[in-house]
Amino acid sequence: MCLSFVHTWYVVFLQTREQHIRRDKATSNICTAQALLANMAAAYAVYHGPEGVQEIGGRIHALARVAHRELAANGFAVTEAPFFDTFTVKVADSALTQAGAVAVGANVRIVDATTVSISMGEGITREDLTDLLTGAFNIASPNTDADASLTVVPDHHREEPILTHPIFNQHRSETQMLRYLKNLENKDLALNHSMIR
Numbered sequence: 637m638c639l640s641f642v643h644t645w646y647v648v649f650l651q652t653r654e655q656h657i658r659r660d661k662a663t664s665n666i667c668t669a670q671a672l673l674a675n676m677a678a679a680y681a682v683y684h685g686p687e688g689v690q691e692i693g694g695r696i697h698a699l700a701r702v703a704h705r706e707l708a709a710n711g712f713a714v715t716e717a718p719f720f721d722t723f724t725v726k727v728a729d730s731a732l733t734q735a736g737a738v739a740v741g742a743n744v745r746i747v748d749a750t751t752v753s754i755s756m757g758e759g760i761t762r763e764d765l766t767d768l769l770t771g772a773f774n775i776a777s778p779n780t781d782a783d784a785s786l787t788v789v790p791d792h793h794r795e796e797p798i799l800t801h802p803i804f805n806q807h808r809s810e811t812q813m814l815r816y817l818k819n820l821e822n823k824d825l826a827l828n829h830s831m832i833r
Contacts, residue, residue: 683813686799692758696721698782699765700756706769706778718792722755733772740771
């Protein structure tokens with residue numbers, strides 16, 4: 637093996653690989669990006685556990701169902717197919733609806749000139765939903781209380797348990813989670829632990 641090849645390999649290995657790729661030609665960082673997303677999702681599931689994930693999902697779905705119910709009750713044509721957190725709404729002017737949402741600190745996605753899409757997320761509160769319905773859709777007094785009918789459609793309800801591995805049932809405090817993450821870091825064969833002295 638020639639010395640120049642070893643030198644090149646050593647330098648490339650120690651440097652960020654994207655330094656050697658022009659931005660407009662860069663494709664290799666997708667692997668890293670997807671691994672980071674997977675690790676974030678795994679850490680989220682470890683911290684919240686099956687009960688926490690189900691509680692969060694249930695609250696998000698309930699808010700989406702409340703929005704769907706209130707919009708339908710006020711004459712808007714909404715998605716009829718089963719949904720979890722996102723559905724579409726027919727409006728007179730999508731841009732005007734989006735501007736109304738932005739004015740109250742919310743957002744809707746414009747699908748076309750007369751259709752917008754609404755998505756609920758973990759950070760949405762009932763107050764946020766009220767602001768969205770009044771500001772973007774001009775609903776005077778929306779009822780943002782959930783009721784027993786606002787559950788997942790039976791055909792789409794999961795019956796089997798989720799996150800059954802023991803690791804998803806061990807760490808429920810920030811201190812426990814930090815210790816677990818530090819333990820994972822210590823097991824990693826990284827440059828700062830092996831090659832660089």
